[in-house]
Amino acid sequence: MAALPITAEPAALPSLQLSSKYAGLHVDAARTNATLQAACVWGSTPDGGMNRLTCNDDDKSVRDWFISETKKYGCHHKVDEMGNIFAIRPGQNNSLPPIGLGSHLDTQPTGGKYDGILGVVCGIEVLQVLHANNVTTFAPVAVVNWTNEEGARFPPAMLCSGVWGGEFTVAYAQGRQDLEGNTLGEELKRIGYMGTTPASYDANPLLAHFEVHIEQGPILDVARKPVGIVRGVQSIRWYNVEIQGREAHTGTTPMDRRSDALLGAAKMILETNRIVTETEVAPRGGRATIAVINSSPQSINTIAGKVSLGLDIRAPADSDVELIEQQCREAFEIISYKHGLTMTFDNFWNSPALAFDPTMVSCVRQAAAEVGCSIEITSGAGHDSVYTSRKVPTAMVFVRCRDGVSHHPAEFSREEDCAAGAEALLGAYLRYDDYIRRATSTAKI
């Protein structure tokens, strides 16, 4: 049983008009908010934020809550070897894999109540709408809690959707350690969430994957729009730049006889910023940031002999990331030459640009239009949907968050914006269920 093939071209899309069967179904804003508050009982912090690291006792408690809550709306559950939980509500055609509505319940150590949690809560709200209206969908639906999306306790991020999507092996992921040396596998066993279902698309498929997530950026907040349509995920490349100069005494070395690695690094930081703000890539959404710097020997009277930089380049198109990389590399080489420095420029991680499935995105687009929204965004950050898209049609809905702030206790989305996100998810998901119904019956002819 395989997922339907990803549709190729938006131009060739079928009608995605919502069937009469699903007309009149809407989410309940107050209920959605109540579910969100319930999902934040365990691990909340006095400053209004959350601290719920993967597999701690609060994570166990919220997982128990998630299972008992979704049982109320007719779900049975699968827990896989990575602790990913699939709360499955049957449909009319249970030989199909379920359509997934997923995100994550773990948080950063100083995180907020919306990143990840809102996506799971919107999935539960969809279940509640179906349950309250006594609707049986065509395909089954699964609300999914992906384990360790943040990677805050067990790096890297998006670990367990990554296992499901084939990026990481189970052995690698279960062996990831926290700072105390505990492995994720041991901790999953400790809290009773190492399941027996194989953690893979092949053994435990979904038909598709929708995800609601806060934007974690300011575009919607500036535009005063509750939701946005996510077209895909930016191309991302990470680099480590090592700059070697010559240590020398700050007091005795004339200014014109220095090979100052930190002065060179400062020029590189400015050039990086100039390239993405003043050249052709700027209007195309190119971004480049140096956020990590380390220098040695950390002595106020010894000119820095060695500086390392972490460089993050992103753009909607892979070609623009390549262009920014090339411009940075050339600029850095010129700076190094002028200052008598040596430099290495090492690309240690790539994530190519990802375009979500056109049919899925169209479903989101039509559903978003019904809540008055049409802004289309390329996600700047990674999400579980990056890895589900490796296997199944995937799309995302972004929800406005105040000032674009995330990974911080001040992270906040208004109740009406959260409800708009749930409404867009409901509309998009039901359109896709309709689409599957039609595609399946056509296939039968």
Added chain:
Amino acid sequence: MAALPITAEPAALPSLQLSSKYAGLHVDAARTNATLQAACVWGSTPDGGMNRLTCNDDDKSVRDWFISETKKYGCHHKVDEMGNIFAIRPGQNNSLPPIGLGSHLDTQPTGGKYDGILGVVCGIEVLQVLHANNVTTFAPVAVVNWTNEEGARFPPAMLCSGVWGGEFTVAYAQGRQDLEGNTLGEELKRIGYMGTTPASYDANPLLAHFEVHIEQGPILDVARKPVGIVRGVQSIRWYNVEIQGREAHTGTTPMDRRSDALLGAAKMILETNRIVTETEVAPRGGRATIAVINSSPQSINTIAGKVSLGLDIRAPADSDVELIEQQCREAFEIISYKHGLTMTFDNFWNSPALAFDPTMVSCVRQAAAEVGCSIEITSGAGHDSVYTSRKVPTAMVFVRCRDGVSHHPAEFSREEDCAAGAEALLGAYLRYDDYIRRATSTAKI
């Protein structure tokens, strides 16, 4: 018994012609080099450098050697409460305090064979010349090994000349700890070098202090001159700059909606460099360096929210240091305003400009002329002479070092340059002894 007053004006200087009694005395280059090699037996490293931290077993060994070596040339010894060793060779008038020829035998952990060691070795060479020629000087002479000049094990630098000169108390200095929590006092006792002589000018005065030291900068090497005349020490101020921006996701935050503390810091580094290379202070020898940087949260995909910088400003004149400070502060405030950053600019240490005693400097000038050198340098670095100058007439001789490199195993001064340094010290010291003889006899009249 107090030191002679510091003379006010070079114009009023007495003749410093070397008396016939001292004519024909010269150092021996090979002997000076042999002494240097002997002084580097303990703590030498395979890369040609030195690792002799204060009060380690190698430091005890070289102290034992220093005492036994200087005994050969007629010295008796005083060891004070800070382990400073005074190897005193009597003169004709032993009611006068000795003229000091001092420097230090401790090194950086990855240091060289010349920084400090050469100064003590040149003092020993002077003793050898006097001894070999059976000369009894007018005043007694003391070769001094000051403890913990580097401050590498027990910060701060120049600690024990600082106690002698009244900058630090004995209790403070003896209580300084290394990284393992051992105090300098405990370690001095352990190696048998906590003496009973009070560590102070008042209780154990010198009449004056000469010091030979490698330049630790490139001026003499560029000019191809073996020695230089040190006029004094630059004005130095150290600052801590804290920059606060706003942490945000590198992938989701548009370039024009950032308060990037590291981008602001990079602009400050460039402005600092511009101020001392392109404004009026440049030809007057102003220097400013940011050599220390730290950023948080050290995550490649989170814009730096906080950056701290260490700023070192120097110039021969205090007024230029003030001017550079003012220009940096104004530039930093403008950068902070433009980027939405907040900044604090904290001056945590000052060392005002120091002009060495004109009579002493004239002695060095005349002696340097006899080895063909006339370059005058304001020292960019601190030395034990900074603190001796608080109490007694002080002057220094700089010796050329290859490429200006210091605090590194590659630190190197040629044998003939080291000998020229010793010759300049001998000539300057003997001129001052003559001067004291004449001044004392005049005073008696």
